[in-house]
Amino acid sequence: MALSGGHKDRELRVHESLDELSTDLADYIAELSEASVKERGVFAIALSGGSLIGLMGKLCEAPYNKTVDWAKWYIFWADERVVAKNHADSNYKLAKDRLLSKVPIIPSHVHSINDTVSAEEAADDYEFVIRQLVKSRVISVSDISDCPKFDLILLGMGPDGHVASLFPNHSALEEKDEWVTFITDSPKPPPERITFTLPVINSASNVAIVATGDSKAEAVHLAVDDVGSDSPSVPAGVAQPLKGKLVWFLDKAAASKLEGSQFSA
Numbered sequence: 001m002a003l004s005g006g007h008k009d010r011e012l013r014v015h016e017s018l019d020e021l022s023t024d025l026a027d028y029i030a031e032l033s034e035a036s037v038k039e040r041g042v043f044a045i046a047l048s049g050g051s052l053i054g055l056m057g058k059l060c061e062a063p064y065n066k067t068v069d070w071a072k073w074y075i076f077w078a079d080e081r082v083v084a085k086n087h088a089d090s091n092y093k094l095a096k097d098r099l100l101s102k103v104p105i106i107p108s109h110v111h112s113i114n115d116t117v118s119a120e121e122a123a124d125d126y127e128f129v130i131r132q133l134v135k136s137r138v139i140s141v142s143d144i145s146d147c148p149k150f151d152l153i154l155l156g157m158g159p160d161g162h163v164a165s166l167f168p169n170h171s172a173l174e175e176k177d178e179w180v181t182f183i184t185d186s187p188k189p190p191p192e193r194i195t196f197t198l199p200v201i202n203s204a205s206n207v208a209i210v211a212t213g214d215s216k217a218e219a220v221h222l223a224v225d226d227v228g229s230d231s232p233s234v235p236a237g238v239a240q241p242l243k244g245k246l247v248w249f250l251d252k253a254a255a256s257k258l259e260g261s262q263f264s265a
């Protein structure tokens with residue numbers, strides 16, 4: 001049984017095992033998909049890379065493979081490495097191999113980046129694609145910013161607290177005008193990436209951050225606990241949708257440095 005805690009529109013779900021976390025994550029995504037399809041007729045979901053994709057694996061199994069309305073899904077990437085789509089580093093390839101090829105998603109609903117141009121052009125292209133889909137209301141629009149309002153943005157988090165490709169102390173974190181920006185100096189290889197900006201992440205209806213293992217514990221503490229302005233903040237700590245809901249999916253190791261004894265290892 002998961003331990004849950006939270007305040008405002010933030011919820012912490014701390015799981016005993018990765019198996020339990022995966023089941024809860026699949027349930028959560030399936031429920032949001034159902035609610036969104038009921039309300040809007042579609043489900044606009046943005047993925048990241050890393051261990052998150054493996055942890056979504058249960059969606060390919062019963063009952064979700066049959067009960068989720070896959071034809072209504074529209075897939076995007078909150079961040080992508082600027083490499084060819086068949087490159088081992090591609091977040092698209094990872095999701096395609098582990099998830100998208102195993103469920104009946106409509107290929108034209110899968111919006112991967114243009115992998116034939118520079119990082120800057122790929123970011124511009126991707127923002128253009130998103131703008132067209134906002135116009136046609138496949139993606140909602142935020143009523144508090146001019147940003148797209150994704151039904152769900154799924155984020156992993158690095159040990160340094162980065163989410164999407166927004167790294168600590170990087171100028172991309174300050175980008176307020178663009179929806180999608182690019183970096184060419186990622187501290188985590190490969191160096192060239194495109195990424196949703198914070199205003200887009202924080203305009204979503206739902207954001208989930210999935211972090212597991214000891215190496216993430218300090219960053220989870222810095223992002224979640226009210227550590228005060230003297231301590232270093234991390235990008236994950238500023239991912240908080242203004243009108244949406246944030247859910248953290250953690251295992252006990254990642255939650256082990258959280259303040260409050262109920263989450264201590």
Ligand SMILES: O=C(O)[C@H](O)[C@@H](O)[C@H](O)[C@H](O)COP(=O)(O)O
Nearest residue numbers: 048049050051052156157158164
């Ligand atoms: O391109 C990437 O690297 C990812 O999109 C990135 O944002 C990832 O989600 C985190 O780095 C966490 O990765 P792990 O879960 O594998 O640590």
